[in-house]
Amino acid sequence: MAGVETPGPRALPRPPGTLPEVNPLYWTALLWRIATHSTLEPHAHPTPRYRFDAPHGEYPALYTCAVDLGTFAETYVDRGRRLGPGEGQRYLLKLYPLMPLTLIDFHDARVLAAYDLDERISVGDDYATCQDWALAIYRHEPEVAGICYRARKAGATIANVFLFADRAMSRLEVVNAQRLAEIEETVLRAADRYRLTVFFAFEPSSS
Amino acid sequence: MTELAPLVDALVEPPADEEDRCWSLAEARTRNLERRFADQSHLARTALSASVVRGGLNVSRQRLHQLVTQGRLVAIQLQPGAPGLFPTWQFAPGIPVRPIAGLSHLLDAAREAELDALMLHFFMIEPNERMRGRTPAELVAAGELDRVIDVLTSTGLGPL
Numbered sequence: 097m098a099g100v101e102t103p104g105p106r107a108l109p110r111p112p113g114t115l116p117e118v119n120p121l122y123w124t125a126l127l128w129r130i131a132t133h134s135t136l137e138p139h140a141h142p143t144p145r146y147r148f149d150a151p152h153g154e155y156p157a158l159y160t161c162a163v164d165l166g167t168f169a170e171t172y173v174d175r176g177r178r179l180g181p182g183e184g185q186r187y188l189l190k191l192y193p194l195m196p197l198t199l200i201d202f203h204d205a206r207v208l209a210a211y212d213l214d215e216r217i218s219v220g221d222d223y224a225t226c227q228d229w230a231l232a233i234y235r236h237e238p239e240v241a242g243i244c245y246r247a248r249k250a251g252a253t254i255a256n257v258f259l260f261a262d263r264a265m266s267r268l269e270v271v272n273a274q275r276l277a278e279i280e281e282t283v284l285r286a287a288d289r290y291r292l293t294v295f296f297a298f299e300p301s302s303s
Numbered sequence: 304m305t306e307l308a309p310l311v312d313a314l315v316e317p318p319a320d321e322e323d324r325c326w327s328l329a330e331a332r333t334r335n336l337e338r339r340f341a342d343q344s345h346l347a348r349t350a351l352s353a354s355v356v357r358g359g360l361n362v363s364r365q366r367l368h369q370l371v372t373q374g375r376l377v378a379i380q381l382q383p384g385a386p387g388l389f390p391t392w393q394f395a396p397g398i399p400v401r402p403i404a405g406l407s408h409l410l411d412a413a414r415e416a417e418l419d420a421l422m423l424h425f426f427m428i429e430p431n432e433r434m435r436g437r438t439p440a441e442l443v444a445a446g447e448l449d450r451v452i453d454v455l456t457s458t459g460l461g462p463l
Contacts, residue, residue: 132417132463145457159461170460174433175418176425178342186463221433223457248432256460284331293338295421 108216108225111232116210120237121244122196127160127257127268128167134187134273138261147223148230148243148258155234156261158242160191166250168286173249177292184277184296192271197264200233202245203255218246218256234260241267249290274301342425343381350379350388350424359400374410376402379420390424392440405448412452417463426455 131137138156141149149157161167167188172179201207202218211217217226233240242259246252259268276283280298287294351359356376357367370376371387378387395403413423427440431454434442439451 129460130463139462146461147457157461161460167460171463172459174426174431174454174458175416176422176427176429178422178425180419180422182419281328281331284328284335285326287335287338288326288331291338293342294335295339 108214108220108222109212110225111211111229115232115236118200118204118207118210120240121199121201121204123199123244123257124193124196125162126271127162127191127193128164129158129160129189129191130167130171130276131187131189134189134270136189136191136261136265136268136270138259138265144223144227147226147245149223149227150234151224151227151231154231155263158259158261158264160257160259161247161250162255162257163250164188164190164282165286165289166247166254168283168292169250169290170247170256172292173290177290179276179283179287179292179294179296181296183294184275184298186276187273188276188279188282189270190272192269193267194269195267197241197257197259197267198239199242199244199257200237200240202243215246219248230258275299346379346381346388346390346424350390351394352388353378353386356389359394361399374414375407377406377410377420377423379424381421390427392424392427392443403443403448405443409443409448409452409455412455416455416458418455426458 138158140153140156161170241264244255244257247254247256277299278301371378430436433454442451
């Protein structure tokens with residue numbers, strides 16, 4: 097068998113010129129994120145960094161998770177699993193959609209099949225292709241406010257929701273913003289579930 | 304922000320599962336403290352003291368402090384006022400002792416990603432799925448600093 101190469105996995109396909117029609121998901125549940133500020137702050141880097149960022153700043157981006165504890169995994173597992181002394185001053189934002197958010201659901205096998213994709217769009221490392229897909233959806237689906245995709249660290253059944261912030265911001269309400277230092281029980285539940293270590297001191301809640 | 308909160312809580316409060324019912328805050332505090340002690344013990348065993356680094360780099364106490372505050376070396380302070388501990392991955396093998404090539408770029412990236420010294424250290428030594436299970440420290444030692452910076456600046460659920 098020497099010299100015989102096994103073909104590697106097929107690369108994640110790039111989006112076609114015209115996207116097939118799929119049934120959208122209408123998201124009405126809570127969303128969560130951990131942030132420096134108590135308000136929503138979308139970002140638009142001139143060069144993309146995160147999975148569904150705009151390739152050339154075409155739209156502002158906002159990343160959220162569907163589960164409060166899952167947000168800690170998505171935020172901190174790849175940051176060394178430690179919440180350093182300053183992390184207690186960040187906020188856990190609880191977001192409520194004021195009206196349904198129209199999403200493309202990469203958790204739905206029918207959507208993946210229609211697009212000829214697989215779960216690497218959610219958990220793979222080819223961010224450039226993921227960004228091309230997000231841009232294609234943004235351009236071809238003006239009613240779509242974002243993408244529902246599988247969480248990588250929080251567990252396979254937990255969804256993250258990426259939002260095109262220019263379309264989603266007006267439909268989201270921050271219903272609660274609590275500093276991590278004031279929500280000891282939530283933080284320590286997340287720490288237990290995802291093997292995180294918390295180095296900041298907790299304080300009595302001000303609310 | 305406050306008007307909707309009680310209504311939303313009432314509508315979407317999830318049912319308690321078995322894990323929720325058995326969970327105790329007091330026990331969780333103990334488990335977190337155990338993890339912290341384990342980290343502190345690990346650091347004490349594996350990181351270098353300021354005096355060792357001063358000797359190795361042949362610099363004064365003041366110069367070493369400058370190198371840390373200028374973001375050219377990493378020092379972890381486990382308590383305010385405690386002497387810093389210097390992770391070994393930031394030093395190149397061989398003599399004379401010197402920081403790894405590109406360390407200042409790595410530290411700039413850590414600041415951009417909002418990782419403090421402690422979090423950066425554990426980011427560097429924990430196996431990373433996006434590096435096929437290798438640690439960032441291993442990749443840096445293998446000359447793949449750019450790959451580590453790329454992962455570092457795109458880690459987590461978007462920018463904080």
